Amino acid sequence: MNCENAQVTGISFDGGYAKYMTAPQEAVARMPDALDAKDAAPLLCAGITTYNALRNSGARPGDLVAVQGIGGLGHLAVQYAEKAGCEVAALSRGTDKADLAEDLGADHFIDTEAHDPAETLTDLGGASVILATAPSADAISSVTGGLGRNGHLVIVAAIGDPIEVSPMALIQGRQAVSGWPSGSADDSEDTLRFSALSDVRPKIETFALEDASEAYDRMINNEARFRVVLVP
Numbered sequence: 383m384n385c386e387n388a389q390v391t392g393i394s395f396d397g398g399y400a401k402y403m404t405a406p407q408e409a410v411a412r413m414p415d416a417l418d419a420k421d422a423a424p425l426l427c428a429g430i431t432t433y434n435a436l437r438n439s440g441a442r443p444g445d446l447v448a449v450q451g452i453g454g455l456g457h458l459a460v461q462y463a464e465k466a467g468c469e470v471a472a473l474s475r476g477t478d479k480a481d482l483a484e485d486l487g488a489d490h491f492i493d494t495e496a497h498d499p500a501e502t503l504t505d506l507g508g509a510s511v512i513l514a515t516a517p518s519a520d521a522i523s524s525v526t527g528g529l530g531r532n533g534h535l536v537i538v539a540a541i542g543d544p545i546e547v548s549p550m551a552l553i554q555g556r557q558a559v560s561g562w563p564s565g566s567a568d569d570s571e572d573t574l575r576f577s578a579l580s581d582v583r584p585k586i587e588t589f590a591l592e593d594a595s596e597a598y599d600r601m602i603n604n605e606a607r608f609r610v611v612l613v614p
Contacts, residue, residue, distance in 0.1 A: 451516025
């Protein structure tokens with residue numbers, strides 16, 4: 383079932399924040415035994431989004447993949463790109479997440495406050511893929527110049543504001559800009575299987591089911607690092 387016609391528990395039908403639920407069979411994905419349920423939960427949203435976007439981006443082992451933002455989406459994207467054999471550059475404002483980026487497998491960390499991200503990526507040879515995960519139009523616009531020849535900017539950050547790209551750069555560099563939503567139940571299974579095999583895990587905070595309101599507030603106020611999981 384594609385995300386554009388997805389039936390979401392708690393939205394399309396009852397079942398959100400529940401111990402038990404009924405789900406359409408086409409929306410169910412098999413979970414590997416090697417994955418704990420609390421680790422698997424974020425992989426069915428942030429995980430499938432970044433994994434599926436990267437594997438459909440054209441990136442190949444050895445290519446330079448830049449991950450813009452190291453949040454709930456980006457911290458998984460860095461891991462997936464590294465496990466796929468890519469050279470990974472992690473981009474974030476400030477240096478607070480530099481050590482984390484290295485621990486996740488990034489080969490380069492680019493502080494976008496201290497350095498021009500496009501120039502830095504160009505100095506590294508130009509990115510084959512830039513995966514935009516942080517919801518900031520200005521931040522995404524600032525990295526587009528770092529695409530290499532035949533480079534591909536893939537946007538998974540859901541923002542309403544327009545971004546700026548240079549048509550001349552796109553033409554001369556044979557570059558592309560696209561978005562990627564999520565995936566189907568089969569894609570979810572692929573994501574879970576790859577994550578189990580390659581030891582990709584989300585950074586999570588767990589809350590008891592009865593503390594759902596507190597967990598939601600922490601998530602919606604962007605205080606969680608990086609995903610909140612309710613444990614019945």
